[in-house]
Amino acid sequence: MKVKKYKVKIIGNGEECKNCNILMQRREHSEITHKIRQMSYYFSEWDYCSNCKHVQHYEKFKVFNKTEKGNIAKYLEEQNMLFKNL
Ligand SMILES: [Zn+2]
Numbered sequence: 001m002k003v004k005k006y007k008v009k010i011i012g013n014g015e016e017c018k019n020c021n022i023l024m025q026r027r028e029h030s031e032i033t034h035k036i037r038q039m040s041y042y043f044s045e046w047d048y049c050s051n052c053k054h055v056q057h058y059e060k061f062k063v064f065n066k067t068e069k070g071n072i073a074k075y076l077e078e079q080n081m082l083f084k085n086l
Contacts, residue, residue, distance in 0.1 A: 007029065007030040007031055008027045008028065008029060008030060008048075009027065009028050009029070009030040010025045010026070010027055011026050011027065011028055011045070012025075012026045013026060014026035014046075014048070014056070015047055017049040017051065017052065017054055017056075018054070019051075019052045020051045020052055020054075022049070022051060024047035024048055024049045024050075024054070025047065025049075025050060026045060026046075026047055027045065027046055027047070027048050028045045028046075029042075029044070036065075037065050039065060040064065040065060041062055041063060041064045041065060042062075042063055042065070043057050043058070043061045043062055044061045044062075044063050045058070045061040046058065046061065
């Protein structure tokens with residue numbers, strides 16, 4: 001069965017693979033799809049080892065998607081600002 005390939009872009013060298021001690025590929029999404037935005041967070045960049053297929057994620061590349069909860073918090077913040085200005 002043919003598996004639909006995830007669209008990624010190789011943007012350079014990443015860190016060393018802890019299994020193979022070779023530089024991994026630094027990858028990013030070639031496109032931030034609707035599906036990615038539906039998740040609570042995603043990684044903007046990550047490393048991939050072409051040798052052992054190890055995938056390494058880093059906290060610093062974690063991107064949180066806007067949730068409904070987040071929007072409510074922002075709304076309340078704006079309301080507070082409004083009252084402060086009264
Ligand atoms: Zn490896």
